[in-house]
Amino acid sequence: MRRAAVVGLVFVMLAGACSRTDDASISGEPSARGEDAAAEDGSWTILQYSMADNNLEEFMMVDLEELAEVESDDGPNIVALVDRSEEESEVALGDQGDWAGARILRLGNGEFSTLSELGDVNTGDPALLADFISESIKENPADHYGLVISDHGASWPGIGPDDSFDDSLELAELQTALGDGLEAAGVERLDVLGFDACLMASY
Structure with a gap:
């Protein structure tokens, strides 16, 4: 307790x-939010960016299963971009099963629902992260916003990789993605930014 x-x-x-x-x-x-937001006071939208196209795929699926257990009826909106590898694990994610490529999912109450199929995308591309941030915020307006990025972490070199494209998000690219995504959504800043990755709390 x-x-x-x-x-x-x-x-x-x-x-x-x-x-x-x-x-x-x-x-x-x-906090500042989209112009057309009609959200209740204290509401949250949490964005999960799972760069799982690498040898961490199996472990990220476990993390997402746990995240989906959050009760979403009166809780936060949880939206995840999940990119999986064709060559790594065959672990099923809820009723989504196993797949290759990226999907945008809504999580909550132990369930996953597909919002869109993205196919083979490069999660190391800052433009993809920016689009995910802006579109997810516009479609899920709230008083507060959080973003969690999951992958291998390397401190100052950034976070990644996406093995299918041999690409990572460098710190400058992260800054660009966050700035562009929030500006497009009409939101000033995130309330929480988290990294489910090694070394990303370095000063």
Whole structure:
């Protein structure tokens, strides 16, 4: 019980540290969001970018199964871009089974629903990440937004790879993708940015 309370407190502190510090947040107003957003106060949209076209595929499928257990009826919107390899694991992801290429999925209540089939894409391309951010935010307006990127991490060289394209997201490309995606969505900044990857908390 004590551990759960501590974890909750850490999350609240992290969310507060990553939130806006302009006049709107000080006055208690929600973070900036899309112009046509009709979301309830305190709502969240979490974006999961799973660069699983490599030898981490099997482990990322387990992570996504756990993430899908979140109750979404009154909880966050969870949207994931999941890119899988043709040569790695054959682990099924819920009722999605096994596949090669990328899909955009909605997660929640232990279920997965396909929003779109992207086919063979390069998740190391910053334009793909930017499009995923902008379109997902536009279609899932909320008061708060979080993004988690999963893959191998390498600190200052960035995060990746996507084995099918032998490409990774360098730090400068991450900056470009985040800036372009948020600008296109009409959102000032993310409330939380996380990396499910090694070394990405380096200073």
